[in-house]
Amino acid sequence: MARIAVIGCGYVGAVSAACFAELGHEVDCIDYDVSRIALLKAGKSPIHEPGLESLIAHHVDKGRLHFSTEYPERFAAKIVFIAVNTPESQEGAADIRAVRDAVAMVAPRLAPGSIIVNKSTVPIGTGDLVAGMARRAGGGPISVVSNPEFLREGSAIDDFMAPDRIVLGSDDLEAISRVAELYEPLDAPILRVDIRTAEMVKYASNAFLATKISFINEIASICEALGADVEEVARGMGLDDRIGPKFLKAGLGWGGSCFPKDVKALAHMASLHGTHPQLLRSVMDINNGQRLRTVQKVRGALGGLEGKRVAILGASFKADTDDIRNSPAIDLANLLILEGATVAIFDPVVPGARIQSAAPGVEASGSAMAAASGSDALVLATDWPEFKELDLRDLRQAMRHDVLVDARNFYPATRARAAGFEYHCIGRPSEEGAPLRALRPMTLAAVGGA
Ligand code: NAD
Numbered sequence: 001m002a003r004i005a006v007i008g009c010g011y012v013g014a015v016s017a018a019c020f021a022e023l024g025h026e027v028d029c030i031d032y033d034v035s036r037i038a039l040l041k042a043g044k045s046p047i048h049e050p051g052l053e054s055l056i057a058h059h060v061d062k063g064r065l066h067f068s069t070e071y072p073e074r075f076a077a078k079i080v081f082i083a084v085n086t087p088e089s090q091e092g093a094a095d096i097r098a099v100r101d102a103v104a105m106v107a108p109r110l111a112p113g114s115i116i117v118n119k120s121t122v123p124i125g126t127g128d129l130v131a132g133m134a135r136r137a138g139g140g141p142i143s144v145v146s147n148p149e150f151l152r153e154g155s156a157i158d159d160f161m162a163p164d165r166i167v168l169g170s171d172d173l174e175a176i177s178r179v180a181e182l183y184e185p186l187d188a189p190i191l192r193v194d195i196r197t198a199e200m201v202k203y204a205s206n207a208f209l210a211t212k213i214s215f216i217n218e219i220a221s222i223c224e225a226l227g228a229d230v231e232e233v234a235r236g237m238g239l240d241d242r243i244g245p246k247f248l249k250a251g252l253g254w255g256g257s258c259f260p261k262d263v264k265a266l267a268h269m270a271s272l273h274g275t276h277p278q279l280l281r282s283v284m285d286i287n288n289g290q291r292l293r294t295v296q297k298v299r300g301a302l303g304g305l306e307g308k309r310v311a312i313l314g315a316s317f318k319a320d321t322d323d324i325r326n327s328p329a330i331d332l333a334n335l336l337i338l339e340g341a342t343v344a345i346f347d348p349v350v351p352g353a354r355i356q357s358a359a360p361g362v363e364a365s366g367s368a369m370a371a372a373s374g375s376d377a378l379v380l381a382t383d384w385p386e387f388k389e390l391d392l393r394d395l396r397q398a399m400r401h402d403v404l405v406d407a408r409n410f411y412p413a414t415r416a417r418a419a420g421f422e423y424h425c426i427g428r429p430s431e432e433g434a435p436l437r438a439l440r441p442m443t444l445a446a447v448g449g450a
Contacts, residue, residue, distance in 0.1 A: 001025050002182055005077040007102045009036055009067065011047055011156065011257070011323065012119055012149050013083035018052060019160040021059035023185050028077055029067045040067040048322035048349045051157040071105045075114070079179065080106050082130075083119040083149070088261040092268040094123050103133045112140025115175045119149045121202050121262055123269055127169065127195035143175035146195045148202035153256065154320030163188045169198020203269075206262040207280060212247040213254045214286040220250035220427025221293065230427030231409055250427045252332065252381055252407040253290035255317035257325040260287075290426075291328060294407045295335045297424050298377050301403040306340035309400070311371035313390075314382020315347035315355045322349045324358050329381035332407070333359040344371040348384055369398055377403035378421075380410050392419035 001024040006017040009031035017027045031037055036046040043057035059065040084098035099120055106116060116130060127146045134142040146169035151159035166188050168176045176192050183190070191201070220230040230250045238245025254260070263280055270277040299305050317327035324330055333343045337359070344363040345355050352364030365371035368387070372378055372395040380387065387410065396402060396419050404411075404421035409428065416423040 002079060003028070003077045004182065005030065005075055005080040005106075007031075007080065007082050007106060008084035008098070008120070009033070009040055009046070010083070010085060011049070011153055012151065013081075014040065014046065014056070015049060015052060015151060015156040015160055016081060016083055016119060016149065017065060018055040018059060019157060020182065021062075021064040022055060022161070023182070024064075025182060026064050027059075027066070028072075028075070029065065030069070030071055031067070032069060034069055037067045037069045040065075048320075049153065049156050050320060055157065071109060073109065074111070075106070075109050078111060078114045079117060079182065080110065080114065081117045081119050081147070082106070086120045086122055086261075087257075088264055092264045093272075094121065094261065094265040096120075096122055096126055099126065099130070100133070103130050107134045107137035107142060108139055110134075110137075110139060110142055112142070115143045115145055115178060117145045117147045117179055119147055121148060121206075121258065122146075122199060123265060124196050124199045124203070127199060143170060143172040144195065145170040145172070145175050145179050146198035147179060148198060150202070150205065153323055154318060161186065166190045167193065167198050167201050169193045169195040169201075171195065203262055203266040206259055207266050207283070209247050210254050210259045210263050210287070211279065211283045213249070214283040216248045216250050217253060217290050217426075218286050221289075223427040224429050227429050228427075229429075233427075250409060251290070251383075252294055252328040252426075253287040255326040255328045255331070256321075257317075257323055260284075260326040291331045291335060294332055294379070294405060294426075295339070297405050298336065298341075298379060298403070299339065301405065301422060301424055302376050302401065305336060307342075308340075308376040309342045309344065309374055310336050311365070311368075311375040311378045311399075312343060312345045313368055313371070313378065313380045313387055314384055315345050315350045315358075316382055316384075319382060319384045322351075322354075324350055324354060327358070327382075328407075330355070330358045332379065332381055333362050337361050344375065346371040347382070348386055368395060373398045375399045376401035377405060379405045379407055381407055383408045383410050392416060392421065396420040 003026045005028040006013050007030050009029050017029045020027050039046045043060040045053035082102050084102050086094045086096055089095040127144050131144040148167055166183050168179055170176050180190050223230040234248040237243050238248050267277040267280040302308050314329050315324055336343050344365045346365040346368050355364045368390050402422050404416050404423050406425040409425050413423050
């Protein structure tokens with residue numbers, strides 16, 4: 001078992017460190033964030049991620065996980081993972097300043113023959129840049145490996161411990177083998193490629209998944225116009241092995257800390273190098289459109305938004321995480337506020353202060369009932385499983401008006417209607433009570449029928 005280090009203890013770093021400890025390795029973790037490190041040292045998780053806190057507590061206790069805010073004079077570890085943030089820059093490129101900073105701190109502190117492994121999502125060519133920095137640090141030969149991370153927030157531990165694949169990119173095959181050994185207990189295929197290809201696999205995978213969601217959202221809009229049910233369409237498509245059922249859920253669109261910045265960064269890189277990423281641009285366009293279409297549904301149902309109170313269920317970008325970076329729910333709140341609505345949000349795990357800093361002027365409610373009370377419309381924005389348990393009848397009774405916009409097709413229409421709601425959803429006109437009969441003759445006429 002090896003001694004390794006992880007730089008950055010966020011969603012990827014903390015999970016990777018805890019999971020590497022679970023695989024039997026000893027892990028030194030460094031992050032500048034003092035409060036994050038204080039929590040981790042105490043065996044607590046700084047983020048909401050199922051299963052993470054108990055794993056951290058266990059391995060801190062066993063002495064396999066160490067945390068610090070300071071870089072050591074010399075690393076004891078000979079393999080150092082970089083898992084720092086690479087946010088979106090104003091121009092749409094990935095901002096790799098944190099990666100540069102981390103490498104500048106790591107490289108001079110490594111013994112010759114060490115390996116820097118990059119887990120952050122970085123523009124194609126960053127590996128070469130890191131190799132150049134390591135060379136210039138002058139402490140002897142240091143190898144660079146790209147090992148992009150594919151974990152999903154909300155199921156990060158399972159994703160790390162049972163990955164579909166592990167991608168390792170480098171021109172140093174021995175370095176690849178040494179990193180591969182760390183993952184040996186996992187029964188996963190390992191793709192060994194060059195460093196740029198590894199970096200590209202990450203962007204291409206995220207862009208493809210975002211495309212799948214935008215595709216079904218576009219189909220949902222067409223379903224609404226033509227009187228088909230997108231949920232059944234997605235089921236019918238997903239049963240085809242070549243397509244598969246995942247990421248075919250129509251709704252409010254994708255968000256979070258990865259898809260938005262990664263699709264944008266890939267399009268940016270493509271444009272910078274003279275190619276025209278038309279598909280990626282459409283994928284982003286459709287995604288933004290889903291937020292706007294949802295605002296339109298609320299506005300349409302209420303006959304205007306000025307002076308109306310809208311309750312939003314969910315703030316995180318998806319269930320089982322407290323991450324609100326690029327959250328569709330937050331975007332929706334800001335759009336509604338711009339149109340003069342008062343907005344109350346309830347989320348089961350995201351602290352109210354964070355919701356308010358992302359959506360200034362919003363009321364952060366302590367419960368679904370508090371948000372719904374006196375509201376004109378209720379919008380289901382994040383599919384937290386506990387929202388299934390809500391008593392819709394009670395919520396309806398506490399409201400001033402009866403509109404429910406289900407932006408994730410989460411509730412059965414019959415249940416929502418039985419609770420007294422005027423129910424609206426995405427891409428299911430029959431569920432919404434749209435005039436299907438009026439659509440039918442038009443559709444038939446369009447295909448040359450009656
Ligand atoms: P994060 O913002 O949650 O965590 C990054 C951490 O790095 C922060 O705690 C920050 O303080 C620390 N940091 C920054 N610079 C540092 C430095 N020089 N030295 C020490 N610590 C430093 O980010 P994240 O969500 O974990 O993402 C990390 C990378 O992994 C990004 O490139 C992201 O695109 C990629 N990624 C994220 C996910 C995800 O689900 N969040 C999944 C796959 C890949």
